[in-house]
Amino acid sequence: MSRPRTTPGPVPSAPRNAPDTPRSAPRDGLGTGPGSSGDARDGGARDHAPWTAFGSDLHLDLTGRRAAGAGLRAALEDALREAVQDGRLAPGTRLPSSRALGEDLGIARNTVVEAYGQLTAEGWLGARPGSGTTVAERAAPRPAGRPAAVRADRRPTGRHDLLAGRPDLSLFPRSAWLASARRALAVAPHDAFDYGSPLGRIELRRALSDYLARVRGVRTDPDRLLVCAGFGQGLGLLAAALRGRGAGRIAVEGYGLPPQREVLRAAGLDLAPLPLDSHGARTDLLDGPGGGGGGADRLGAVLLTPAHQFPTGAALAADRRAAAVRWARERDGYVIEDDYDGEFRYDRQPLGAMQALDPDRVVYGGTAAKSLAPGLRLAWLALPDELVEPVARLKALADTMSPVTDQLTFAELITSGRYDRHVRRCRLHYRRRRDLLVTALAERAPQVRVTGIAAGLHAVLQLPPGSRPEAELLERARAAGLVLTGLDWYRAGPDAERALGLPAPENRSGAAPDTAPNAAPALVVGYATPPDHAFPAALDALCGILRES
Numbered sequence: 001m002s003r004p005r006t007t008p009g010p011v012p013s014a015p016r017n018a019p020d021t022p023r024s025a026p027r028d029g030l031g032t033g034p035g036s037s038g039d040a041r042d043g044g045a046r047d048h049a050p051w052t053a054f055g056s057d058l059h060l061d062l063t064g065r066r067a068a069g070a071g072l073r074a075a076l077e078d079a080l081r082e083a084v085q086d087g088r089l090a091p092g093t094r095l096p097s098s099r100a101l102g103e104d105l106g107i108a109r110n111t112v113v114e115a116y117g118q119l120t121a122e123g124w125l126g127a128r129p130g131s132g133t134t135v136a137e138r139a140a141p142r143p144a145g146r147p148a149a150v151r152a153d154r155r156p157t158g159r160h161d162l163l164a165g166r167p168d169l170s171l172f173p174r175s176a177w178l179a180s181a182r183r184a185l186a187v188a189p190h191d192a193f194d195y196g197s198p199l200g201r202i203e204l205r206r207a208l209s210d211y212l213a214r215v216r217g218v219r220t221d222p223d224r225l226l227v228c229a230g231f232g233q234g235l236g237l238l239a240a241a242l243r244g245r246g247a248g249r250i251a252v253e254g255y256g257l258p259p260q261r262e263v264l265r266a267a268g269l270d271l272a273p274l275p276l277d278s279h280g281a282r283t284d285l286l287d288g289p290g291g292g293g294g295g296a297d298r299l300g301a302v303l304l305t306p307a308h309q310f311p312t313g314a315a316l317a318a319d320r321r322a323a324a325v326r327w328a329r330e331r332d333g334y335v336i337e338d339d340y341d342g343e344f345r346y347d348r349q350p351l352g353a354m355q356a357l358d359p360d361r362v363v364y365g366g367t368a369a370k371s372l373a374p375g376l377r378l379a380w381l382a383l384p385d386e387l388v389e390p391v392a393r394l395k396a397l398a399d400t401m402s403p404v405t406d407q408l409t410f411a412e413l414i415t416s417g418r419y420d421r422h423v424r425r426c427r428l429h430y431r432r433r434r435d436l437l438v439t440a441l442a443e444r445a446p447q448v449r450v451t452g453i454a455a456g457l458h459a460v461l462q463l464p465p466g467s468r469p470e471a472e473l474l475e476r477a478r479a480a481g482l483v484l485t486g487l488d489w490y491r492a493g494p495d496a497e498r499a500l501g502l503p504a505p506e507n508r509s510g511a512a513p514d515t516a517p518n519a520a521p522a523l524v525v526g527y528a529t530p531p532d533h534a535f536p537a538a539l540d541a542l543c544g545i546l547r548e549s
């Protein structure tokens with residue numbers, strides 16, 4: 001058997017009924033049991049073996065197996081085998097003595113001796129003179145493959161990360177956040193740490209209400225704001241609330257974030273994609289033949305990114321905004337405004353939030369994912385009166401409320417002015433990045449048109465018709481160590497236009513014409529993502545593959 005693992009195991013208190021269980025006296029004053037001090041009879045070879053003193057610690061269920069007709073010994077063997085197999089008993093774990101286990105389980109010591117013997121013969125356990133019985137080092141078969149990948153695990157990796165959707169994480173304002181956390185925790189009342197309103201901490205809702213009015217023109221108040229774990233969660237809550245009110249479908253932009261569409265579908269809504277053009281989503285079609293629908297088919301809402309269409313970058317034109325709000329009023333629907341990067345506008349006047357047009361019909365959603373970090377999982381919804389109660393009820397069901405300490409810290413960050421300073425610094429940083437990208441492409445890949453860059457953290461690079469197909473370009477990008485996506489990845493599906501009763505598209509007519517003419521390839525580049533030191537190399541690699549496109 002190979003050396004026991006060095007991870008200290010659970011430290012037992014003095015084993016009462018285990019005369020043949022290794023006992024030890026702590027030698028170094030740090031450990032209190034065999035897991036940390038070594039054993040006089042063993043010269044320390046198993047000093048750090050995970051250690052199980054009592055049968056009851058093993059959580060062996062014999063009764064179920066006995067009830068199913070297994071004999072005592074077979075039931076014990078089975079239960080031990082299963083514990084090793086599913087990893088509860090890690091390789092190297094020392095098992096209780098046969099006497100201790102027998103006493104704990106209320107069975108004869110001999111039965112345990114026989115079961116240990118059988119499992120040792122099968123290779124699950126090992127025995128060494130003086131060491132007692134341990135789980136064999138390679139006893140636990142590795143599970144086939146990996147567990148189902150979670151979203152983050154599915155992220156492709158490469159040397160140059162230009163995947164759109166994330167900020168430069170090296171800009172996270174660690175000192176400002178720490179200072180705000182210190183201050184917020186120092187002044188928080190005791191009851192701040194209790195269960196609280198599913199809407200979130202009042203300090204943050206007050207701070208957000210003022211902040212959003214000032215920088216985005218949002219018309220709300222603390223009683224209508226809900227703090228959630230990312231806009232993704234807020235969207236799921238809204239979708240479930242709308243479903244609960246009888247909506248069967250939701251209109252989405254013809255190109256958008258695929259995980260958001262998954263969230264909507266998971267809530268039971270069908271999607272009705274709206275075509276895009278250079279003025280944003282065709283909200284005028286909401287009133288068309290496919291836009292109504294009654295019964296189970298009822299179109300209950302439209303999800304839009306009005307400030308900066310994701311990913312094509314168009315700003316939703318004033319008449320399109322008005323058309324969406326008109327539709328919502330007339331059809332008892334809602335507009336969900338995803339203001340995911342509203343803070344980052346470079347060249348033109350900031351476009352105020354669409355929510356101000358009608359706070360009773362437009363839900364405003366914002367997030368700290370771009371301005372601070374996605375890992376914070378901090379976002380907010382400004383809700384119409386009618387949706388406050390149903391959405392808050394669903395939030396309470398989902399996770400009671402968002403964690404308090406980050407809410408208090410974020411509230412302090414805002415009210416102290418540190419958040420404004422941080423956002424201003426980031427805006428300059430990303431604007432410089434964008435300018436570097438535009439300049440490099442103009443010099444080294446002049447055939448590429450860069451669009452969608454008046455705001456945000458990403459750009460769309462359109463290649464001329466006749467270029468290599470998008471899939472081939474992406475393959476070359478991958479080979480060059482670049483992590484990025486093509487525009488097609490964001491497409492809402494082949495039925496984008498049909499869903500609202502339009503003729504089937506001949507080409508990529510669901511996108512803005514100036515972003516994807518004649519299905520010419522287009523890449524979506526997150527220029528904010530790499531830290532400063534990695535950006536020049538990423539830019540070089542990008543220009544390299546585009547030069548040969």
Ligand SMILES: Cc1ncc(COP(=O)(O)O)c(C=O)c1O
Nearest residue numbers: 165230231232310340367369379
């Ligand atoms: C279009 C869009 N909306 C919203 C978000 C933010 O989502 P969340 O707050 O769940 O991280 C992102 C982040 O990538 C996004 O790209």
